[in-house]
Amino acid sequence: MALFGKKDEEHAANLVFQQLRLAADRRARFYVVVRTRDGKQHSLPGLIESYEGPTLLIDMSSGVRLSSAWKGQTVECYFRIVAMAPQRTEQHYMFASRILDIRALSTGLIVELEKPAAIESGQRRRSVRVRPVPELVGLLEMWRDEAPDDGPLPLAALEGYLRIAGVPTQCLLGAEGQPAQAPQTPSGPVAESVADPQPGLVDISAGGLRACIAPRAGEDGEKGPLARGDKVVLRAILHWPGGAHQPLDVLLKGEVSTRMHTGSVTGGVDVGVEYLFDGKIDADGTVAWVPVRDGVYRIAQWVNAVYMEYMRKVRSQ
Template identity: 25%
Template sequence: MWYKNRKNTRYIPKDWVLHPDHIANTLNAARDENEKFEVQFHSEGEKRRSATCRMASINGEAVTIECSGLTNLQSDWIGKVVDCYFQTRKFGSGSIFFMFTSPIIGIRSCSDGTAVLNLKLPEKLEQRQKRASLRISPPQQYIMGLAVWSAPDGLICKGKIDIRQWGRPMLTFLPEKSFQIALDNISAGGIKVRIPREEIRNCKLDFKMGDKLFTLLDLWDPDTGQRIRYWVLCRIQNPFVDFVTHDAELGMQFLHTARPDGDNASELCWSEEISESGVESIGNWVMRRHLELYREKGI
């Protein structure tokens, strides 16, 4: 009614939140639930830098977020526009996903290395989720295999590579054979894996944010009755060590894909850089599995 009574009323999509009080309440709900905020910087190319943050406060002019993974703060960030994705929990109905676009109006760095960004209070929220972020925990029978190599420093994603020159993978998952790594969830934009603490010691890697891993992922497609294989270069986005089990959880973003060059499966040819929407075929696979789970189990 607030918008209906205004003059020159225009069409407003039903999934937009426009009333200032409703915007503030939604953002405050996400803060109270300690939900993650993903901030994505605009850039000229398709690939955009992103960071996972948490909301600290909100007032009548700005939204303040804290980002532990952002470094090299620059004064020219003032005025740059970012997209911000987050979710809130709705009792009995799962989560509602929102996004807004807003300029940076202030930056500062804390002594612990945390970056604090002040974003202009948005004029609208959209109920929208990045397609690349729609993720599922796939049924175990659909995971045919997983192998991970540490990508060499200075790797250039052009031309061809022979994976045999990289040696054996440092971590593998093969059903009923090897359980050095587990696939927790997957989306068009990346995967989250879990590594037992004894395997972390054996492979002797720290798994820091920004490290590159080369991954072979084998999935089963029940629609075609065939195995589908992906060679993907990933960037570690969200490394986390469980305080109880000391297992590592790694959120990894897809950067580049590669494909076999001819009949020799070990000789690979780099494909183009992955766009913001992720790997389309993986996104389609995830969407179909999501619908299957929803229809069969109501989740």
């Protein structure tokens, strides 16, 4: 539902102007979300350069690539306004727009957007990101994806995958939530003992996560076991705040989208992983991979619960 109605168009335009001005004054991060032909969404970050004319100008950094072929395309736009007093609050806004022009500068891009007639209150489901306390993360495991395709995968096949980090699995959820036999730690020179450092969950959203992988003994922390573009299999057990529900146990395929030279743990490496497939396990212990379109709904629910619990604590302080 639109936050600013259209019954009084002049009043609505003034409210839109006020919110955009506030976002510009506070240097709020502004995201333009484009959808490619294969259905993938890409968030392009920027800052509001100008909001006073008939259009909206967004300044994007030199790292952003956007072809002039996107002129005329409809996009989704998101921004948030943070207030620190009397207590920290966040207001999230979104609207649909159309790209009118794309101008290349020496410092990056200027994207000219159609100014919206109304703005809605809301945010992308997959973009809500939280940093969970360690008590909520029961397990995070990661293997290098060595399957030739994205077809059905027997759970036992994970035995032969290179375990990037993590402790041996106790059980994996089988069909209809029943425990199924889990793969054992792979043998051979690539396998490590149960004392392997477990990847630390830095933050997570419905669309991806960031993990810190600590180096193993004798491993080059600078190079590490993963590079951008590598495919991985993830398993995570996430506890609900207050123990409201049974822990969330998910099996996912993903792609390393970012890799930092420094990690959240000294000597470690932070990697960002975008979910590609959500694993559904049948009674035979076979995983069917369902493409992830706009985030994993179960994780979105969990992230929202963690976020709301955090906000309740902030407001009570």
